[in-house]
Amino acid sequence: MRKCFDLLLLLLLVISSCSSGNASDDTIVKEPDNVGVLATLKTNEAEDIAARQALVWGILENNGGTSVVERGVCYGTIANPNYEGSKSIASVVKGTGEFKAELTNLEGGTVYYARAYAVNKKGVAYGNQISFKTKDLASPLLVLGAIKVAGAQDLFFDVELKEHGDLAIQEIGLVYNTVKEPTVANNKIARSTVENKFKQRITNLTPETLYYVRPYAVTTNGVLYGEEFVISTIKKGNFTYSFNQNGADAATVNRIKAAFDLATTYYNNFTSIVKHVTVNYSPGTPTADANFAGWINVGSNAAYQKAGTAMHEMAHTVGIGQHSKYWELMYSGTWHGKRANEILQMMTNDPNAVVKGDNTHFWPYGVNGSWEDDGSDFLYMMNALILQGMKADGLPSN
Missing domain, CATH: 2.60.40.10 (Immunoglobulins)
Structure with a gap:
């Protein structure tokens, strides 16, 4: 009997030992190292x-x-x-x-x-x-606008970066010289920022001189140049005046002289007009008037003793509202000459702009009243450039 009890106890111990050795449900089964191959x-x-x-x-x-x-x-x-x-x-x-x-x-x-x-x-x-x-790196493509404008000492260009290319652009601008193929080592005008389109003015040039101009871009692969354009500055104008003071006080004399000195400077820098006129102080004249013969009257109203009025009256002496050629080209309220309109379009960035007018005056930039005279360089310059364009269209100065 004792022997049977010992066998039973031994059997229970074996069963208990096997049960406690089984893995629980939470045990992670590692993947054997020999599973799988390279993809x-x-x-x-x-x-x-x-x-x-x-x-x-x-x-x-x-x-x-x-x-x-x-x-x-x-x-x-x-x-x-x-x-x-x-x-x-x-x-x-x-x-x-x-x-x-x-x-x-x-x-x-x-x-x-x-x-x-x-x-x-x-x-x-x-x-x-x-x-x-890989494809070759594309260079930036720079072109000059179709319309260029020239004065005696200034040139104006539209520049367009038509394609940026694959190269980083560090600097952009224009180079110019009196010999072919100018480089950045010659005369360079750099822009402060890289722009897709910009207008560039070149100043302090020599009248009646041929210049070679081309746009450039400094890239990570060096300096690249656009197509070269050849343009000449115009002949410097010679518009002069004599002044009959007719008893005007010193302040009036100084205002009128300063006005015509500045006005003739613009005419002589931006037109090739050659003419001499006589300026008269005329207290009885309400504002100012002039004729093609070269006679200009300036009244006592100080608001009209300014450069804008002087340029307006000088325009009458070279044919505006005074010559048959003006009336031939200015009809139906629009100037029908090509060059004056081109200059207006280019300088104002408006391809649809045209010079307008009547039998006596033109606009814009005709300074047809003292209220239009803001004293700005652009106003006076545009007045003169449009006159030069009209001259190129056939309007005579004398």
């Missing part, structure tokens, strides 16, 4: 190749029996690029196994090698190698 991939040919970028698709054909934690494209200028070098992680992954990688910051005109890659538990696997050549 297999295919690299497609590069697409959308540009100077600094390209697109490469890869295909994960088999994950090797274990999860892929990363995929993309390795690339470089040496064959068989690897994971330790330059790589681009896939930006798009499809359920079919296809994935896309965007290669950026490439060098223009350079041969690159690329391989799709995938990382799983076994390591980095590579697809077949492809190669492609």
Whole structure:
């Protein structure tokens, strides 16, 4: 009896020991190290190749029996690029196994090698190698506008950066010289910022002189130049006046002289008009008047003893509202000469602008009243340039 009891106790101990050794439901079962192999991939040919970028698709054909934690494209200028070098992680992954990688910051005109890659538990696997050549870096394209304007000492240009290209632009502007192919080592006008369009004035030039002008851009690959344009400054005007003071007080004399001195400076810098006129102080004249014969009367109203009024009356002495050629070209309220309208369009950046007028006056910039005279350089300059355009259209000065 005692022997049976001992056997029963031994059996219970064995059963208890086996039960306590079983794994619980919370125990993590590690994947054996011998599970899975390297993934297999295919690299497609590069697409959308540009100077600094390209697109490469890869295909994960088999994950090797274990999860892929990363995929993309390795690339470089040496064959068989690897994971330790330059790589681009896939930006798009499809359920079919296809994935896309965007290669950026490439060098223009350079041969690159690329391989799709995938990382799983076994390591980095590579697809077949492809190669492609990036496009050459495109240079910026700078052009001068169709209309150019010339004074005796000034030139005006519209400049357009039509294409930025692939090169970083550090500086932009114009170069000019009296010999062909000017460079930044000659006369350079640099813009403070890189703009797609800008108007550039060149000053302090010599009258009746041929100038070679071209736009330029300083890039990371050096200085690039646009097409060269040849233009001449005009003959300097010789508009002079004599002054009959007719008992005017000193302040009046000083105002009238200052007005005509400034007005003739603009005429002589921005027109080639040659004429002598007589300016008379005429207290009985309400404002001012003039005729083609060269006789100008200036009244006692100080508001009309300014440069704008002087230029307005000087315009009458060279034919505005006084000559048959003016009436021939100014009809139906519009000037029908080409050059004056071109100058207005270019200088105001308005391709539809036209000079308008009546039998006596023109506008804009005709300074047809003291209220229009703001004393600005642009107003006086435009008045003279439009007169020069009208002269080019056939309006005589004498």
